[in-house]
Amino acid sequence: MKLILILMMVIFSSLPGNAQLLKKIKKGTEKAVENVIVKKSEEKAARETGKIMDTILNPKFGAKDPKPAESDNNSDTTNQKAGVSSPEIWTAYDFVGGSEVIFTDDLESEQAGEFPSRWDLIRGNAENVSIDGIHAIKIDHKGIITPLINSNEYLPESFTVEFDAFFNDVPASWQKYLIRFYNGAEPNKKFDNGDILSPLLIQGNGARITSKVKGSEIKFEKFGPFGAPGISGWKHIAISFNERAMKVYIDKERILNIPNISLKLSVFSIEAQTQKEDLKAVKNVRIAKGGSKLYSRLIEEGKFITSSILFDVNKSTIKPESGGLLTEIARMMKEHPETKFSIEGHTDSAGEAPYNLKLSKSRAEAVKTSLIRLGINEARMETKGYGEEKPISENNTPEGKANNRRVEFIKIFNN
Incomplete structure (x- = not known):
């Protein structure tokens, strides 16, 4: 833009009677350059403001993803972007995944x-x-x-x-x-x-x-x-x-x-x-x-096992689509107020054993917290985590790993 201005000044300065026109062109050109600079500054400011607001409304925005843990336990990821489910558990959702x-x-x-x-x-x-x-x-x-x-x-x-x-x-x-x-x-x-x-x-x-x-x-x-x-x-x-x-x-x-x-x-x-x-x-x-009803399994085996309580990858955050099963468990516990459970978390063998043990404990606690929010007395539940110590399937297939990533509800019998 500056080069164009200089060329125009040189050309018009060599022509007689064009001094006034030259001044007008110079003034107009300078104004155009000024407008471009102002516009780009405004765009940059808007982008920076947007980033700041995104950081305020969503602290994860712009942050680098932390280095993932070695375990890929429960890696069925669900995108939490626009148009996808809220991270809140769907308590009115009555779908229960197979056992x-x-x-x-x-x-x-x-x-x-x-x-x-x-x-x-x-x-x-x-x-x-x-x-x-x-x-x-x-x-x-x-x-x-x-x-x-x-x-x-x-x-x-x-x-x-x-x-x-x-x-x-x-x-x-x-x-x-x-x-x-x-x-x-x-x-x-x-x-x-x-x-x-x-x-x-x-x-x-x-x-x-x-x-x-x-x-x-x-x-x-x-x-x-x-x-x-x-x-x-x-x-x-x-x-x-x-x-x-x-x-x-x-x-x-x-x-x-x-x-x-x-x-x-x-x-x-x-x-x-x-x-x-x-x-x-x-x-x-x-x-x-599909499996039999939860209470039927509880009567027959003294426990029930589920791999349908899903979590975010390497986290204890319960996915919203797990709400149907959690709601059914809460309903069963309300219908049978004498029942008490040991809620036990398990993982597959991917990753380091100490990490998996910690993860399984925090997931069991997350399940307990969800049931408390659904109206179950905290005194009726205790939690444990076993990590990868007690597999029920081989860990060499995706299906085996998925079945090993589970939560078990073990009935506590009164002495």
Whole structure:
């Protein structure tokens, strides 16, 4: 800008009768330069002010991530950015994850750009990606992936499925995930007796599933507003199936409550669709075998074990989606006020043993604190932590590690 000003002064100074014009041009040019400087200063000040406010409202903003502990215990991370669940526990959430993990994938060891090693491809394409530092699987439009499990029918009579799905800031009908509980890529499954099962359709605003049983079509659906939500982000999807009944949740809301599917659900796959080339991604997929009621297990075994109380990585912060199980435990303790528990935390073998021991103790304490907040008397609970000392599964598979990362509720018998 200064060079232009000098050149213009030289040119016009050599021309007669242009002294007044030169002064005007010089003054205007200097004013333009001044405006540019002021604008850039204002932008810089605004950026700095924004950083300061972010630091005040969120102390973690701008801070370097601390060096992670060596243990990767409970690494099913859930993004806490805009559009995703609050860290508060969902106390009105009644979903309870299955008692035994049969498939899980945190993608921590995967390489970006490669196909996810614990999955199989039915159609299209998929690859590992990192989204704001979060490991995820990006699925192409109409791509279908399924867990790499050596069985054509691995879903038990009672099971739960959980995963996080990314939704863009677009009208709800523009993006969907189709969940098939049958093999292949067909738009529906036709059984030998003529019954038909369609995929479970999940959008950011609701869900739908249809079937045809004994000649009658059955449809269950619930949708909210179809407009763009104004924000992009992850949503937690949870599905529970108990022999014939199905419940579907999006974040903390139960979307579908289906009393009778009456059809065999054998496998699990995810298809992603969008109207545009928007991001389609999933993470933290977890399939678990359903268990009997908590009190029944307590009567039969004197304890119950759960790997469905989830924590932030290397922390004792309980994830919001654990609220359903904690609420059920609190309800059971209120219905049976004579029960007292030793709440015992366990980890897998990743990391250093002393760290895992400390972590397991703090997680057991966090569970106790949550139950106190749900109305349980502190005197009815004590806590212990065993770290990696008492595994119940091998620590050489993701599923084994997930089952070892658990909380046990041991009944205390009165002397």
